[in-house]
Amino acid sequence: MHLSPARSRTPSAGPRQVILRYAVLALLAALAFAGTSTGSARAADGDVTWTVRTAANGYGDDRSSFSYGVNPGSQVKDAMVVANHSKNTLTLALYAADGYTTEKGQLDLLTREKKSLGIGAWVRAGKESVRIAPGRTAEIPFTVAVPRNATPGDYVGGILTSLKQSDDTEGIAVDRRLGIRIELRVSGALKPTLAVEDLHVDHHGTANPFGQGDATVTYTLHNTGNALLSGTQKVTLTGPFGTLETHAGTIAAAPELLPGESWKVTVPVHDVTPALRLTARATVTPALTDAAGSTTSLKPVEATTTGWAIPWTLILLIAVLPAATTAAYLLRRRNRDRRKQREDARVRDAVEQALQDRTHGTQDTHDAQDTDDTQDARATRSLRGVLVVPPPEVG
Known part of the structure; x- marks a missing residue:
């Protein structure tokens, strides 16, 4: 189980160092937790490599992790095998820690400075560190001591090997960890909810x-x-x-x-x-x-x-459609009223013009009649002084 490296920054890091630091951290993050039975941690220059695996014993010869069913107050003894594949001697710290689920849905283990209440508090390695020569292996015994007042149920954590490295030039401190998962089920009423x-x-x-x-x-x-x-x-x-x-x-x-x-x-x-x-x-x-x-x-x-x-768009459409229909109706009605008013005005003007024309015609007729009557009167007055002789009778 290859765990996420724990990192810290020294106060002396400058801007260039900070940028490089984040680039290195991104690279290290790609080497984060992997749930395999054995694993390896490799330095950036490839000069440090080690693996961990379960020991072969009465619990099994090829186990992917440590898994136990125990009673409160009981103990379990087991071992982990660490192999140094480097060219140099390795000194690795040993400790146990509680597990937790990360935001990516993977199991990770608490760092050493964080307090554990379950597996991390109950598991103790036979030693706090181990020194392994190049090409050699070491079997690390550990004990799981479950308290008498332990609550029944499942507990998950792991036993870890840790190598701390620092780079004072770049201001980076890296805790590279490699461990194996431990699952523990304490007997009692199991309530999966x-x-x-x-x-x-x-x-x-x-x-x-x-x-x-x-x-x-x-x-x-x-x-x-x-x-x-x-x-x-x-x-x-x-x-x-x-x-x-x-x-x-x-x-x-x-x-x-x-x-x-x-x-x-x-x-x-x-x-x-x-x-x-x-x-x-x-x-x-x-x-x-x-x-x-x-x-x-x-x-x-x-x-x-x-x-x-x-459906706001549909509601807006439903609300706007009647308004648009009403507006169109009012617009047509206004246009119709305007056309009617213009038509009425034309008719009224035509009637007025006709009345005016008729009035002028009647006046002209009256004037003509008056002229004729005057002429007739003048003719009559002219004939009053003329003697009219009847024609002779024919016998």
Whole structure:
């Protein structure tokens, strides 16, 4: 089990040293924890290499890790073999530490300066350090002493070899560690319990008023029992009354969580219909591994929550459409009224013009009649002085 190097920086590091330091740390991070039965740690220049493995004894000849079932107050004695593949003699520190799950879902062990309460406090190597000549091996005995008041359940940690190296020029101190995992199950009532907590769902809309969007479901897996648990996960979204069901894609299995540990999960869900109200359901099936390595699936646990999935674009369209229709109607009505007013004005002008023309025509007629009457009167007055002689009678 190759563990993440512990590092520290000296106060004398300058800007160039700091940049180089982070580059080296990035390289060392790539050599982080690997859960194998044996492993090797190699310096950057390749001059330091060593491996660790389980010792062959009554517990087995080729074990991937140390695993025990014990009673409170009992002891277990075992050994680890360390081999020096370097050209120089190695002096390695020996100690045990509690395990924890990293943000990447991998097991890591506490550094030596951090206090351990389980494996790290109960496991003691036969010596605090070991000196190994080039090409030689050393068997390191250790004892697991379980307190009488130990709580039943699972404990995980490891036994480690450590080599501290420093580079005063670059201001880097590196604690390169190599160890083997230790799993311990203290007898008593085993209560494997996994809870789904803080379940939330957030819907992300789309510009298409009739389209589907995406959602994000988040929750926390909390190992509330006393057993080491992993689990398979499933997330489903539904609309009102269980309609419009949408399943999330394949979700990676949760890592093994130690008792009391939590793991945050984020699940994207695609092609979700914005049905105003969404119900999110997270289903987790815990998996319990026994001392023989076989896995048993436990009763699934579920959690549900609701969240809004409002189709804002569609609502905006629905709100704007009547307003646009009303505005178009009012605009057409106003234009029609304007056309009617213009038509009425033309008719009124035409009528007025016609009336004016008629009035002018009547006046001209009256004037003409007056002229004729005057002429007739003048003619009559002219004839009043003329003697009219009747024609002679024919006999």
